[in-house]
Amino acid sequence: MDKLFVQRLNALHYVYPKPLNRLSKLMADDEELEKLSRRSVLELAFLLNVKEQQAHDLKKAYTEALDIPFESLYRKYKITPISFLHPHYPKSLLELIDPPAILYAKGRTELLLVPQKIAVIGSRKASSYSRKAMDTILPVLTQHEFLIVSGLAKGADAMAHEIAINSGGETIAVAGSGFLHPYPKENMALNIIIEEKFLSITEYPPYMQPKRWNFPMRNRIISGLSCGVLVTEAQVKSGTLSTIEHALDHGKDVFAVPGDIFSGLSEGPHKLISEGAKPVWNGDQILDEYRQLRAEK
Incomplete structure (x- = not known):
């Protein structure tokens, strides 16, 4: 997976820890989340089905989270983030109506x-x-x-x-x-x-x-x-x-x-x-x- 996409997904999930189905409209025309930081508050509110103020706060928090060094942070705590695209992500979870977008793992x-x-x-x-x-x-x-x-x-x-x-x-x-x-x-x-x-x-x-x-x-x-x-x-x-x-x-x-x-x-x-x-x-x-x-x- 592209490292920039992984960073964007980690940042989004950190501030908006919702299942994958809640992100589907957001990612429908932007699978790599490249547009996310440029989307307007109104557009974000529509795509996530949230109020404008919540969308405003979310966009601000997401922009700030993009600077968090998630890779080193999670390594420090021995946490492995397993996104829905990770090879260890169980395919059976994708059959759920609301699959986890990321599983955080400690161990094997x-x-x-x-x-x-x-x-x-x-x-x-x-x-x-x-x-x-x-x-x-x-x-x-x-x-x-x-x-x-x-x-x-x-x-x-x-x-x-x-x-x-x-x-x-x-x-x-x-x-x-x-x-x-x-x-x-x-x-x-x-x-x-x-x-x-x-x-x-x-x-x-x-x-x-x-x-x-x-x-x-x-x-x-x-x-x-x-x-x-x-x-x-x-x-x-x-x-x-x-x-x-x-x-x-x-x-x-x-x-x-x-x-x-x-x-x-x-x-x-x-x-x-x-x-x-x-x-x-x-x-x-x-x-x-x-x-x-x-x-x-």
């Missing part, structure tokens, strides 16, 4: 190219039942070179990453904040291990703090990276099930662990099973599903 970016990825999700209040279920299911998957994707949140996410690592597998964490503001603090040690030995990614520039609305957006990336999604414990109304909605919208396989009928955390998986998700209680069931799919192809 080649893990994004692993074809067999399973997302593992569940409640932040997951009980020991989730850990027992994952201890039974995930080692079988990692032994067959499935990579485990999750969101680095408390509860089920942290369990999924830990069990993937402890079973000798690979894992990708999808964060809901910029790398200068790791979240949650409780998972700091796990976060460091993933950044150093595996891969952590986020669509948010380093300065972005964790905001409540970041996490539903984060969920579409977890689903988009994966060929299937495994749900352990989750309430019916939860962010976990919003990830499943993204998965179903894009034809992903959905697996759910049956649970205690007296537990509110079993209601989410049981609802999914009643709607067609495949109930699973060991890793071989998931492996068999993919063996069957490969055989049909």
